[in-house]
Amino acid sequence: MAQFEPVQTRKSLLTGDEAVAHAVRQSSVDLVAAYPITPQTIIVERIADFAASGAFTGQFVPVESEHSAMSACIGGALAGARAFTATASQGLALMHEMLYAASGLRLPISMAIANRALNSPLNIHNDHTDVMGSIDSGWIQLFVENAEEAYDRVIQSFRIAEAVNLPVAINLDGFTLTHSTEPVEMLSDEVVRGFVGRPPKRDSLMDEAPKSFGLMSLPDSYQFFKDDQSRATTGSSVTISQVEGEYAKLSGREHGPLKIFRPGSKVMMVMLGSYAGTARTTARRMKNDGEQVGVISLGWLRPFPEKQFLDALEGVETLMIMDRSVSYGAPAGPLASDVMSLLYRYGIKRKVIAVTYGLGGRGFLEEDAMRLFRYAGKSGSSFESFFFYGGE
Amino acid sequence: MEENSKLSQFQPVKSIFEINREERMAPGHRACAGCGPMIAVRQILQSLDVKPVVISATGCVEVTTSTYPDSAWLVPWAHVAFENSAAVASGVEAAMHALKVRGELKEERPVIALAGDGGTFDIGLQALSGALERGHRMLYVCYDNEAYMNTGIQRSSATPFGAWTTTSPVGKEWPGKAEIKKDIMGIVVAHGTPYAATASISHWKDLMTKVRKAVSQNGPTFLHVYAPCNRGWRFEPKDTVEVAKRAVETRFFPLYEVENGRYRITVPVAKPRPLEDFLSLQGRFSHLLKPENLEVLKELKSIVEERWSKINAAASVQVQT
Numbered sequence: 001m002a003q004f005e006p007v008q009t010r011k012s013l014l015t016g017d018e019a020v021a022h023a024v025r026q027s028s029v030d031l032v033a034a035y036p037i038t039p040q041t042i043i044v045e046r047i048a049d050f051a052a053s054g055a056f057t058g059q060f061v062p063v064e065s066e067h068s069a070m071s072a073c074i075g076g077a078l079a080g081a082r083a084f085t086a087t088a089s090q091g092l093a094l095m096h097e098m099l100y101a102a103s104g105l106r107l108p109i110s111m112a113i114a115n116r117a118l119n120s121p122l123n124i125h126n127d128h129t130d131v132m133g134s135i136d137s138g139w140i141q142l143f144v145e146n147a148e149e150a151y152d153r154v155i156q157s158f159r160i161a162e163a164v165n166l167p168v169a170i171n172l173d174g175f176t177l178t179h180s181t182e183p184v185e186m187l188s189d190e191v192v193r194g195f196v197g198r199p200p201k202r203d204s205l206m207d208e209a210p211k212s213f214g215l216m217s218l219p220d221s222y223q224f225f226k227d228d229q230s231r232a233t234t235g236s237s238v239t240i241s242q243v244e245g246e247y248a249k250l251s252g253r254e255h256g257p258l259k260i261f262r263p264g265s266k267v268m269m270v271m272l273g274s275y276a277g278t279a280r281t282t283a284r285r286m287k288n289d290g291e292q293v294g295v296i297s298l299g300w301l302r303p304f305p306e307k308q309f310l311d312a313l314e315g316v317e318t319l320m321i322m323d324r325s326v327s328y329g330a331p332a333g334p335l336a337s338d339v340m341s342l343l344y345r346y347g348i349k350r351k352v353i354a355v356t357y358g359l360g361g362r363g364f365l366e367e368d369a370m371r372l373f374r375y376a377g378k379s380g381s382s383f384e385s386f387f388f389y390g391g392e
Numbered sequence: 393m394e395e396n397s398k399l400s401q402f403q404p405v406k407s408i409f410e411i412n413r414e415e416r417m418a419p420g421h422r423a424c425a426g427c428g429p430m431i432a433v434r435q436i437l438q439s440l441d442v443k444p445v446v447i448s449a450t451g452c453v454e455v456t457t458s459t460y461p462d463s464a465w466l467v468p469w470a471h472v473a474f475e476n477s478a479a480v481a482s483g484v485e486a487a488m489h490a491l492k493v494r495g496e497l498k499e500e501r502p503v504i505a506l507a508g509d510g511g512t513f514d515i516g517l518q519a520l521s522g523a524l525e526r527g528h529r530m531l532y533v534c535y536d537n538e539a540y541m542n543t544g545i546q547r548s549s550a551t552p553f554g555a556w557t558t559t560s561p562v563g564k565e566w567p568g569k570a571e572i573k574k575d576i577m578g579i580v581v582a583h584g585t586p587y588a589a590t591a592s593i594s595h596w597k598d599l600m601t602k603v604r605k606a607v608s609q610n611g612p613t614f615l616h617v618y619a620p621c622n623r624g625w626r627f628e629p630k631d632t633v634e635v636a637k638r639a640v641e642t643r644f645f646p647l648y649e650v651e652n653g654r655y656r657i658t659v660p661v662a663k664p665r666p667l668e669d670f671l672s673l674q675g676r677f678s679h680l681l682k683p684e685n686l687e688v689l690k691e692l693k694s695i696v697e698e699r700w701s702k703i704n705a706a707a708s709v710q711v712q713t
Binding site: 030031033057058059061062063064065067068071072073074075076077078079080081083097098101105198205206207210211212213214215216217218221 | 443445447454455458459460461462463465466467468469470471472473475476478479480481482483484485486487488489490491493494496497501518519521522525526
């Protein structure tokens with residue numbers, strides 16, 4: 001077995017999973033309760049290595065299921081600890097019930113989701129079916145494009161969660177990010193430890209005066225709790241930006257709510273996750289040929305960065321919205337539905353092409369992006385929706 | 393795991409004057425009159441001097457004690473879901489340990505996971521098994537009222553053979569529940585759990601001593617508490633303790649403990665009362681006392697006898713060695 005010493009060099013070659021594990025190691029996490037599932041496994045293995053060598057100073061609880069992973073994190077957070085877990089696909093589906101418990105109890109828990117398709121048929125490769133099934137479970141949902149961003153956002157997630165009393169999920173594409181080695185510029189242990197600090201004091205099971213948590217709520221009170229939770233999620237955007245800004249001062253890196261490439265382009269491809277890079281490279285090439293195409297890559301999905309998204313629509317004629325999951329029987333995929341309801345809410349009209357692609361690890365190459373960009377430029381109808389079969 | 397010296401000492405309960413007099417379950421909760429599980433909870437909480445953290449599974453005890461904005465719990469308490477009290481308690485225990493190591497927590501509290509038979513024998517079995525195997529220092533209490541009472545008396549794998557429930561009704565084809573009660577103690581003991589015991593609300597000194605003994609162990613422990621439900625078992629609220637007592641005296645529910653694999657019967661029943669003394673108090677067994685169900689009654693009697701002799705044999709073998 002390999003020995004994993006704390007990496008002291010600033011620039012390291014890490015997979016996405018390893019980057020997440022290092023972020024957890026550095027962030028003074030008290031409790032990691034996790035269950036292995038492809039493609040998240042390396043996160044758990046590395047944290048176990050860190051625990052074995054003493055580099056991770058919290059408790060590592062190797063639970064017997066993802067349901068228990070989230071349950072143990074909830075217990076830990078109720079006791080006032082900083083808790084982290086990681087999962088994917090079936091594991092996220094199995095812990096689904098507990099996702100609502102974590103957010104409803106307003107607990108600061110962080111979780112990495114190594115996005116993967118859902119059974120059936122069985123498929124271990126990447127898409128966003130897993131997280132889209134849980135998108136309304138009350139978690140802040142962040143998406144990353146590369147290993148370094150995964151590292152950054154995991155560190156930030158503890159501060160965000162503890163400031164707004166909501167759990168935070170960091171989504172990284174299975175295999176594409178979890179298993180690809182990339183250069184990651186890590187911050188020093190001291191800098192990260194200083195940045196995350198310790199969890200602020202909150203009501204807990206350890207308080208001297210006994211407190212009760214998780215009471216039953218009847219129809220007279222339940223909706224008030226949900227209203228409060230909804231406002232907290234929407235309002236969390238301010239805190240997320242603050243934390244990102246503070247982190248940027250230390251690292252020089254700010255990923256923000258969304259990245260706009262070639263603002264004002266007639267055609268904008270709206271994306272989540274790692275394939276945005278492919279779309280950007282393609283858009284850059286096409287610019288050389290005189291074509292006006294751009295990319296909006298969302299770093300936050302919950303809360304939805306409404307203002308920043310609307311600002312990005314200036315001069316845009318067509319939004320090509322790229323979904324890596326299916327909302328069966330719905331007018332469009334989940335991301336497209338979000339965007340369309342936002343457009344309607346603000347009375348904004350744009351052509352929308354809702355594309356379902358990349359399911360179960362189906363590739364997305366530059367030639368695919370080019371075909372789609374060109375199609376969007378020519379399309380005449382105000383709304384279209386189709387499955388796109390790109391590269392293998 | 394680190395020893396907490398204050399917790400590792402234990403004194404058996406010999407008289408009412410030795411228990412903690414401080415009430416830890418506030419009056420005014422919404423449990424039924426004559427509720428067996430609530431008697432169990434009161435006895436458990438007053439066994440200890442220190443205030444434990446209690447993690448309740450969804451169920452009768454949970455819903456009747458915690459309707460927002462009221463809580464009857466005078467100890468730190470949380471409810472998360474039905475099937476995961478052992479997993480939540482695992483997280484609490486691990487977190488306490490982490491916080492203590494960081495110097496942010498002075499003393500760890502005893503952690504008690506509290507679930508009914510449905511939350512233990514059925515839907516919570518996996519979480520329980522995981523917690524036992526991982527060795528968290530916690531006491532898992534199953535208050536057993538032998539069916540899903542909170543949802544309206546549906547059978548669980550803890551429901552005894554022959555009992556009527558709303559999903560094991562009595563009819564021409566069915567004798568009540570056709571399957572025997574799951575041996576939860578056997579399952580727990582098979583994990584190598586340092587301490588596991590049965591207890592009954594009718595034998596409070598035995599129950600409270602076992603709670604103290606369990607909490608003194610540096611590892612996972614299990615208490616299987618017999619807690620009659622007058623609504624589900626169909627008896628008068630005044631008879632709750634009497635029913636529990638007769639369950640012990642007829643050998644229907646043997647009281648014993650298993651400490652590091654060693655079996656010991658803590659309440660010996662040399663001359664058992666006839667099983668009918670236990671059954672006749674309860675509507676759920678009334679069909680068994682009719683002549684046409686004589687064979688079913690005989691089978692139940694043999695199940696009870698077999699269970700007793702198995703435990704008795706396990707206890708005797710060790711006495712001889």
